[in-house]
Amino acid sequence: MSNWVDACAADEIEAEDVRRFDHGDSTYAIYRTADDKYHATDGLCTHELVHLADGLVMDCTIECPMHNGRFDFTTGKAQGAPVFVDLKTYPVKVENGRVMIDLG
Amino acid sequence: MSPGHVIVGAGEAGARAAFALREQGYDGPVTLIGAEPLLPYERPPLSKRAITGETFAVPFIADKDRFASANIDCLTGVTVTDIDRAGQSVRLSDGAAIAYDRLLLATGAYARRLAGPEIDDPAVDYLRDAADSERLRDKLTAGAAVLVIGGGFIGLELAASAVQRGATVTVVEAAERILMRGVPAAVADAIAARHRLAGVRLLCGQQVRAVRKTSQGAEVVLSDGATLAADVVIAGIGAVPDTDLAARAGLEIDNGVKVDTELQTSDPCIYAAGDCCSFPHLLFDGRRIRLEAWRNAQDQGNTAARNMLGSADAHAAVPWFWSDQYELTLQIAGLADAGEQVVQRDLADGTPLRFTLDAEGRLVAACAFGPNATIAKEIRLAEMLIARRAHPDPAALADPSQNLKALLRAA
């Protein structure tokens, strides 16, 4: 089942950056790439539950601010020590200037 | 069969190294030995959240189950008393001996103690471990008169925590300003201003001549003759690397356990990491430095673990440090004293970010004091520029419209 949720305005996220989105009891990270593609993952690092939205986006990588663990945010893949568990990713679409994510 | 690897000191560096050995795929015995009664915990919150929070909570790095599931034997309340280098084993305070294939010294540092003929030692408090923090928390209460000796990071964080709990706080600093070591004057001034705004009294250029116990608590006599009464006197005058064990084992010592770029001591089977060791920093012309910083303890714990398993990785991470005071954060990447030229960039909310360049125009440090959300990513980018030995155009550094990411790509 799909469950599309309005996360934020598309222009609230800068190019090649990330923004935190809290919904219900969960927190997510929404990314915008340099070429204006949007992606969404779980908001907390799988190493020690730190908000990834405070980290740095370079190309399609999000770097955790705590111990610099890296994930490919387009696939959620953990890139190696100290992060080993992948991030969950969510479908994203942009409609009428709003970023929508499907929480399923 | 290999006897396995042994780590002395169950602090930040030791605990990280133990987990890193497993992350690297090592499946032999790993023993982590700590003198403190508690499982490894984080020290940074001890001067901050542990004092200001609703209740006191020890910020553990990992619980029993995580050590068990990683198959790390973590011994607490046990001190390593001797190293038998020829026999490759350590002796413990409980009489046991444990053989090692590779040994890691991660013994950390302890608080430097005030010394002098007129210093009454029991009248002075210190902060290094969880027990200290819990004791101080009970003393730094509303209305208490608190005197902090030393305007360094620990002293200032404690001052901020105490004043936030309603104490009356005075900080005495011997130098002409706070944070003389490693923080540019303009940034130190901004931090001083934030403390004054909170009501902290800062007395710089004042030596402490005497500390005496009184019925109230203690009194402190300054070099100008003034006498200050206080309920609590805390000294935050630096840390001393714990080299006792290494020195007794005949390892080379030089402002800490002396290691090479691969964190190997003068004995090829023994490594050292964290606050206890001094190392030549490849990014700064091989200059020998010792850091007292959380991330360095983690980075060196990781590097030491890899090298204990046969790698030959040089530790060349950019030094990085943060200090939370009030709602603001100080972050420093690099070594601010490695250059003279300072370039300022004003971030979107007006927080100044200061870059330091050396004589050749190489970026050697970046420093800012402001909201974490404003400064963290910028300092991280600066850190990556420093790691690349970049020589960015000072005009571009000063111009906030020039994204540091773009400078990094061009470097």
Ligand SMILES: Cc1cc2nc3c(=O)[nH]c(=O)nc-3n(C[C@H](O)[C@H](O)[C@H](O)COP(=O)(O)OP(=O)(O)OC[C@H]3O[C@@H](n4cnc5c(N)ncnc54)[C@H](O)[C@@H]3O)c2cc1C
């Ligand atoms: C109050 C406080 C606040 C701090 N805040 C910050 C901050 O905001 N930012 C930052 O970057 N850094 C901060 N630091 C510094 C940071 O905590 C240290 O750099 C880090 O803890 C160093 O890790 P380490 O493993 O080298 O040493 P430690 O964490 O000190 O661990 C060493 C351990 O070894 C044990 N040990 C020593 N000898 C033996 C022996 N012979 N046998 C068995 N065990 C032994 C000790 O008991 C100790 O538990 C702070 C430190 C303190 C004390």
Ligand code: FES
């Ligand atoms: S918390 Fe993210 S890498 Fe450790």
